[in-house]
Amino acid sequence: MAATTRLERWLYRLRGPEASPVVLVQRRVFILPTRTGLAYAGLLFLMLIGAINYGLSLGFALVFLLVGLGLVAMLHTFRNLLGLEISAGRAEPVFAGDRARFVLHLRNRRRGGRLALCLGLDGEAASCTDLAAEAVADIGLGLAARRRGWLRPGRIRVETRYPLGLVRAWSLVEPNMRCLVYPRPEAVAPPLPPAGSDAFGEARGSQDEEDFAGLRDYRPGDSPSRMAWKAAARGQSPLTKLFDGVGGGPLWLDWNSLPGGMETEARLSRLTRWLLDAQTRGLACGLRLPGREIPLGRDARHFESCLEALALHGESSA
């Protein structure tokens, strides 16, 4: 993302997120010729030289009419943006690595339509829409969510080249909106810890309550108590015993019970995966994070708040 220079800040009057609706007032709308517009100017210059050289009165008239057209096009393009209202809409939470989608509401209070309005985030392709007279339209902007936490779209470029494509008018807005990005679920994670246990190993209930579900390759971080020692003794590669924790007891996903050497993000990633697995299987579970505990629950709201807690772990509550 391009760093905002002091000049840009001053020029575009960017003072951080703005309250909605953002109205594109006169001093926020900028216009410059497009490449087509520059070519147009060059063409007119050539035509003017031709008209002078051959003394073509109608040639002068044609060139001057086209000059006037360019000036008028400038105003029309300017007007196409002027007074447009942009409000922040919803942004559904996504997982890191997915694309966030910010919805913006565009409102046209004018009795004429506004056409070919293009909105784009920095470095992303713009999406364009037409806005009828006194109408409202929604436009969704995609942005890659790279890391967990709050994702802000940053500056949004609103641009139009309508009607002739000779000039473009643009404005930079920064509506106050954010999207919650959950940690990316671990792609291949160990199975859920057994219900009633804090995590691997330290069983709270009897081991017999769990059903043996199979073996898989040992991965660093697996609890030693789950190692298939018999197989290992036979000289095979180390295996980990898997148990189905469908005990129905309370399932606690505990930060502290994860292997000690795991990085913060890896822990959050695994907890997210487990949380999703538990949700799929309809298990009630609780979440223990350093300094935060979410009691047992199994409804959608509960899982959302768990994911939110994971997403915002360690972030200052912004």
Added chain:
Amino acid sequence: MASRQPSPPLTRAQESWLLAGAFLTLAGGVFRLPPWLGAAVVLLFSLRATLWWRRQPLPPRWLLGLLVLAVSAGVLLTFRQFFGRGPGTALLTLLLVLKLFELRRARDGVAAVFLSFFLLLVHFLEAQGMSMATLALTALLVLVAALASLADDGRKIADHLRLSALMLAQATPFMLVLFLLFPRVQGPLWGMPADAWSGLSGLSDSMSPGSISSLSLSGAIAFRARFEGDPPPHALLYWRGPVLRDFDGRTWRAGPEQAATGAAASAAGLDYSVTLEPHNRRWLYALDVPLAAPPDAHLSAEYQVLAKAPVRSRIRYEMRSAPSLALDTGADAASLQPYLDLPANNPRIRALAAQWRRESPDEGAVIARMLRHFRGEKFFYTLTPPLLGEDGVDQFLFETRRGFCEHYASAFVFAMRAAGIPARVVTGYQGGERNPVDGWLTVRQSDAHAWAEVWLAGKGWLRVDPTAAIAPERVEAGLASALPAGESLPFLARADLSWLRQLRFRWEAVGNAWNQWVLGYDSQRQRELLSRLGMREPDWRAMTALMTVLCAALLAGLAAWVLRRQASTDRVQLAWQRLGRKLARSGLERCPWEGPRDYSLRVAQARPDLAQDVRAIAALYIGLRYGKLVGKASLQQLEKRVADLKPALRR
């Protein structure tokens, strides 16, 4: 932004706009191309339109490349060069047609529109009449609509046209200001290709049998003149052009140019102004005999008005002439000798003239005998005389006896010289038609004429028009009445269609106004207009300054209009937003999802000191926006309460 999207492929509707614009543009000039090129353009365009109609794919690039090579070779073969006006126009036209086969993306569409703009300008080289202007304006309307469709395709045909018309209408004041005030520069900026001024018709500096009669078939206007008072009678309207001295047996040519020696006597003269169509020659036409030359021109020894440079644009000049003036009465024998030289052919007329001279030493009598010869024998005045051979003058005088004015003038001058009387051929125009609508006298190419001048001791050069001896009507009433019935004439030069003539007079008066004020608007007219408007010394700086100021004023006016229609923003909403901004400064920003009630509650909780005001403001806002509250008073109350609210900054 940096993210430059590839320009999108063209839709069918966009293609149709571009094709229509190109069609109108091409229509203005395709008939002036060499026939095979015109046919190729028509064929290619029809092919392209068929592809569009049948939704068939465009030809591959390599095929287009081959076509470009082929037509370029064709242009080269036709014109023998690439540079110059003819080949340039042809190449540009072909380029546009071939570009239509390459309309794939919006960028191609823009290129086609720009090419069309340029081609419209090129058409003006050939024609700048009102019909051409109308056609160009129509093409412009469609081309601008095409540009608009490229920027946004999802609209109806009428919408695009309406927008295009609106924008062109708004652009018109700018055009007028720039047209009137843009400092005009006279003349070309650099040397022009040799063929730059081809296609301009008019008299040449030589005359052979048939050269004037071919001109007589053209109804094109040569020049227009306006007299201070009433114009002289038709029979005196001899417009002096090139004077021809040297004869090689077939063709008369002008002698070397000599500056005038004796100043013309300051006799009482006729004042008039002439608007001359460009003819790419240096001479200006003036009523016989010009007394002085206008600025940038001079009078030659043979009383021809010569400009410094060939006339390549319509010019206007003031003249003064004296219809009866004795010229060079005191010329000496040496200076007259060239007017007696003759080639050694045509023995019969030589013998006859010598015999006449022997019989009557008086020169006047010889002239009279020659004219009598014309009148007495069966001579015919015709536009289609038979071809003449080696001894052309003899053949004409004694055998065919059919000829146009150049035959008579040529034979007459030959005879005079054979009789020892200095004589020369003068070409120019005779007559003119007065337009009753605007009072201008119009002289056409069909008025082209040739007559003779003889020098008599003591009297100087005298005009003798042998044509008048054969067909006096030619001189008194014009060509139409002089020719026998059945001769083909320019349609509108015929006398019997009087209502049509009335119509033509009106049309030509409009055309003359167009020429005078639109096409003839040059640096001189510009200065005239500005001094009439009160500018004392209109130089280019003053004009540029005035032009800039006026354009800025127009732009400001148009902007005000645009913004006025804009300013209908909701005042209720503005007041509410102002409240949000004020409170945001003390850390109570309104969240996007927060409704007015929730927001006011939150603010009231956080700032009990503001609670009362904010609740009242929220109630007003809700009432005005969603409830039944209407009226100016409530709105003003809302605005006032928001303005009065002073949330001190809390740290």
